[in-house]
Structure formats: structure tokens, C-alpha cells
Amino acid sequence: MGAMAQNPPNLRPDLAPRLVIDSPRREGQPTIGMVSLGCPKALVDSERILTRLRAEGYAISPDYAGADAVIVNTCGFLDSAKAESLEAIGEALRENGRVIVTGCLGAEPDYITGAHPKVLAVTGPHQYEQVLDAVHGAVPPAPDPFVDLLPATGVRLTPRHFSYLKISEGCNHTCRFCIIPDMRGRLASRPERAVLREAEKLVEAGVRELLVISQDTSAYGTDWKGAVKFPILPLARELGQLGAWVRLHYVYPYPHVRELIPLMAEGLVLPYLDIPFQHAHPEVLKRMARPAAAARTLDEIAAWRRDCPEIALRSTFIVGYPGETEAEFQTLLDWLDEAQLDRVGCFQYENVAGARSNALPDHVAPELKQERWDRFMEKAQAISEARLAAKVGRRIEVIVDEVDEDGATCRTKADAPEIDGNLFIDEGFERLAPGDILTVEVEEAGDYDLWGRPV
16 A cells, blocks of 8 residues: 555645655554645644644554544645545545545535545534544544653644744635635634744744745734734734744735835845735736736835845736636736746636636637646746846855755745745755755756755
8 A cells, every 4th residue: 555645746836745744653553644635724734633633642644554544634726626635535545445534625525425425524624623523433542641742843744844834714805716715714813822822832843944824914813803903014023033934925915015025124034925916917807806906016026126135026827717818918928027026836727616707708728728828837937047047156045955865955045845946955965954054155057946055
């Protein structure tokens, strides 16, 4: 029996990093496997479920053969993601036979049981208690009070030197192509003290990089009555005092985002913004019902770079949205030329069951969507190559992710785990270890990656 399913490494923005499990097992201990699909926010849900199970005496298995039952945390963001989730459920049933399903696709239990009637239970996203009840029914707990103690930082599915920090759940936007508010509900922000307490514990346990995630990071705390106007600003400043890299993901381009830039210039927050622009033509954005227009985004980008010259900008885009004309697509290419974003992901529009965009007229033919995606990625790659080439000869700070006999795989401040590029060191790496932060001189650049040497 093979290892459990992993998200494929590609440019889809709804995919989490690969799952990493390291949990010893005592003799006779009940054991649960976990297949974690979906985005980094779903990965945090998986960590919370496994932390609770670990505290109740369960071991965590990285393969099907060693598990008494398997939890599949699903994604329902796109129809292709739903298909991958069904495939992962089927694989778990074939390899193990005892499967509990949770996550976003769990909001459609009939869809799951229609394809896989033998699953033991189906629960929706962040329904932790229901998942635990299902596990208890399938594999009764057998805790040993002398050894089954809750780890100080819980169970984490990412390498020890970085960790995702979820600050809110849900979303208040009504983008026509998205059903996340239907699956995960409206915005519900975690209390600042709870977020900071979790962050402090992670840093105390050796985490060197905190990746702040939510459905809409810019909107953090705006669901509170009587709160400060933009609670993400004091939260980011407080996180920046902890001594770890702080990376902000899923930041909608509201006007108050410009107030985060001084924190980046001061070094409190990494000079990195992950902003889902999605498109550049105002009519396409209008059909998408996006919460922010593109009219002034180029001016905003210029202002961000003026105030923090080192800032790296990442974004995702949709090509082939219903009604997208050649002229509208060309506007997107022209905008990309001017914006010169550092890191770009793109995916072709897909209908999603329940999304309002399905009913829009003039859907783009699949072959045209592919052709536009190819053209978009060709331009994005050329921009990436040029921007990386400009770094050759510079000295920059990197964090080490992996070290093997061939070298060290690192990331710069401009690179988030799994979704962006790497910096490789193939000489003078012998004493490096994951989590080390060091200065390197960039010697070579490729389309998406860099090579350098320690200084």
C-alpha cells in the first residue's frame, strides 16, 4: 500500500503545500491517517483535527497501511478540485476501507455519498467536533494519561520552521465565481489575543516564519462591533514584534493596505503582498462582482514600491471568464506588462456548482481559454525571468527549507512555501539546517528560481 494522496505541485491557487507527518506510535495505539487537500486554510483545519486526536491518544499515520481509519479533508473550490477530492476518497477506500470525509466538499454530503456510499461519515468545513465524533465511532480512543499529552504547539503538518497562522474564517464578498461564503460562512475573525498567543507559542517552539492566512486578510476584525477601524494593522505590528518572518497572504487591495507598507519598510512584516487581483479589465471585474476595481491599482502598486522598494508582489488571475473578449484579455496582458508583478499564478475559469457565474452568457470555448492561459503564462514567465536576473550580484537574506547531499533549498523574502520560487545553494551548505536564516550572494537566475552562495 502506497503513501497517501498529496496535492499535485502546479500553479493552482487553491492547493495547499504538501502534507508532512512525523508522529511516533506506541504499541496498540489507535492510528488515524489524514489526506489534506485544498488550500492552506484547510491545512490549518487538518492540524487542529490532528492536534485534538493526538491529545486523545491517537497516533498519526503517513500511509494507508498503518491507519485504522483515514480522514480525507476535501476541497470544493473548483469542479476539478471536487473531482480530485472524489478521487482521493476513492483511493482511501481502496487502500484502507474506513474513510471519514470532511472539508469544503463535505458541505455537499449527497454529492460525496452518491459517488462513494461506503464512507463512514461526512462533515462540513471546520466542523471539528463532528469529525471527532465520527473518528470515535470508527476507532475508539485509547489514551495513555502518562504519555498522551497535548504538544505545546499541537500537531503541525508543515516543516517545523514555518507555520500557517489562520486569523479568520469565512468571507463577506459575493464574487460570482466563488462559493466559499456558502461553504465557510461569513467573515468570523479570531480574537487578536488568541492569534497572538498562538503565534507566540509557535515562535517559542522554533518557528521562524509565520504565514498569515484567511479568506480575506485585509478584512480581519471588521466584523467586530466597536473595533479599531482596520484591526489588521495593529495585529500585523504585534506579530512583527515576535522575531519571526511574517508573511501576509490573501490581502484584498483595499485603500488601507497602503498602511501596511510602512511596516514592511521597517522590517516588521516581510515586504511581500499576496493580492488576488483576478483580472485587470473593469468590465470583467464588474461581471466577477469583485470588491475592488482595477482603475487605481497601478497607481497603488507604484506607491507601494515607492514606499518600500524591496516589496515583492504576488497575485492570481482568471482567464477565460464568461464574456471575456480578446480586447479585455489584451487589457490584462498590457496591465501585466505595466504592473511587473514578481510572482503570478493563473488558472482557467471553471464552472462551479452553485456559483452565479455559471449563468452568465458567452462562455469562452475551452481551446480559447487554453490559448489565453498559454499567452498569459508566457508573458508572466518573461517578467519573472527579467526581475530575477536583476538580482544577480545582490546580497539577500534567505531561509533554509531543506538540506540534502546535493545542496540546500532556500527561499528569499519574496518566496512563499510551495507556491513561489526557490534559491539553491550547491556549495558551502554543509553546516546549514532547515530554519536557518542567512545572507547569500545571488550568482545565477532562471525563470522562477535563483542560485547563490553564502557570504
